[in-house]
Every structure is written in structure tokens, then in C-alpha cells.
Amino acid sequence: RLRKKQQDPEYFQRMGRDWRQKVRLDVLTKLSNGKVPHCEKCACRDVRLLNVNHKKADGFKDRATKNKNHYTLYRKIISGQEDINNFNILCYVCNWAHFFEFKYGAKYDIKFLCN
Secondary structure (H helix, E strand, O other): OOOOOHHHHHHHHHHHHHHHHHHHHHHHHHHHOOOOOOOOOOOOOOHHHHEEEEOOOOOHHHHHHHHOOOHHHHHHHHHHHOOOEEEEEEEHHHHHHHHHHHHHHOOOOOOOOOO
């Protein structure tokens, strides 16, 4: 018989969400050599905004061929199956700037304005 909390449909959603957050934080910590994860360009430390960036801007090829989703990639990074030198940590804004600079060759001056 299932325990009462396991009958709750939100129980499994919370378990999955907690697991995904832990895996993501483990990857960010590994890529930052055990230090506090931060964006390599702007030093943003808000974990909610940080991404694993493919240095060669080939994430779309990676997902199409060997890693069907980012959690497959995360597990491979944690287990050492992926070379961590191919990745770095960037915030969303710097990640998009990196992509456009890599694809179009132009340098972009992106400013993130907050109230």
C-alpha cells in the first residue's frame, strides 16, 4: 500500500523538482571547480539565472546527436563522461550574447537594466 504522502499527486512533482534543482546545482558547482557558481563574463551569482554554456555554441548539435535533453548532459558532466573544458557558466544574458557573437561574429554591448 502507498503511504498517504505518496498518494498525493504533487508529492512526485515536488520530488522531481527537487531532484532537478539538485542535479543542476551539482553541475554548476562542478563547472566552477567547487566554488560558488557565477557567470564568467559579468560575475552574476544568482543561480536562477545561470546556464551551462557550450563554448563552441554547438548545444543544438549536442542535443540532436547524443544528449537528448539537458539533464542527460548534466548527468554526463557529473559522472565525467563529458569534458568539462567544453563548457562554462554564463547567465542568460551573457549566454545569448555569446551565441550571437559566435554565430554572427559581431561584438554586442548588452546592458541588463533593472529598476
